[in-house]
Amino acid sequence: MIPLAIILVILLAVLTYFLLIMMDIRTLITQLKFINQHTTNQQLKVKTRNAAVVALTQQINQLIAKQQATHQQSVQTQQQLDLAIHNISHDLRTPLTVASGYSQLLLSNENLPEAEHQQVSKLNQNLQTLSKHLNLLLLYNRLLENRITITPKQLNLSKLLTQTCLNYYDALQRKQIMTDLKIEPNIMWQLDEEATTRILQNILGNILDHGYQKATIRLKHIDQGVQLTATNQLMTPIKNFDRLLDRFYTEDLSHRDQNAGLGLYIIAELSRMQGGQVSLNTNDLQFRIQVIFKIANQQKNG
Incomplete structure (x- = not known):
């Protein structure tokens, strides 16, 4: 033992x-x-x-x-x-x-x-x-x-958005996209004019490239910030929603034009550089992009 x-x-x-x-x-x-x-x-x-x-x-x-x-x-x-x-x-x-x-x-x-x-x-x-x-x-x-240098200044976002929409009016009419504008007047915000113009141009360009029949653009004050929402109908549903903000990713949703797949990515980046937040949403044959600028985010970004 x-x-x-x-x-x-x-x-x-x-x-x-x-x-x-x-x-x-x-x-x-x-x-x-x-x-x-x-x-x-x-x-x-x-x-x-x-x-x-x-x-x-x-x-x-x-x-x-x-x-x-x-x-x-x-x-x-x-x-x-x-x-x-x-x-x-x-x-x-x-x-x-x-x-x-x-x-x-x-x-x-x-x-x-x-x-x-x-x-x-x-x-x-x-x-x-x-x-x-x-x-x-x-x-x-x-x-x-x-x-890209961001130089914020007091910008009349309502006026800039209205002018951008007017610049795209003829092109939207040719594509037979009826656009409903709901822009709250005289919304002032600290933004870089060139970068913000690019954001608005790409939002309208996205509607022009992928929209179908109807679109709505809203700009309004929210608690401690401003909110821009663009909604448009689609001819076909989005297949890969999670990839829409990827660089060079594109879907031919209108069966009309091909694009570079950079528009949404640029919107997100230029918004982020100014303390903004971008969110996307899709529901069957409808697409929505929303850009929000808030005071707290601007102070943090600055």
């Missing part, structure tokens, strides 16, 4: 073994938490001689190394894409401007035959669409490079 003392020694040895393993695991967990919470090339280190713990650490380090390599490759790919967007956008601007000028000149020729006039008119529309996409790319590039 094994003496009690030997049994106790064995139990103590086993307990010590497991305690040492638990200490090693706690050390690994602490290091893993740090690696997960920080951008670092650090790998796991253990002082133990336990073969199982050492093997586990080596396997985890291999996994970390692969993940770091994948992340680095992703960053490099994104940087290359952003540089390509920058170069292509600027390279296209001059020839596009020249082509648009020639098409406008041809359209002004009263002696141009009707068939040719229709062809040039279609060409001019396509050039305008391309120009709109190019301007979105240039603005997106400025956002990426942090080259």
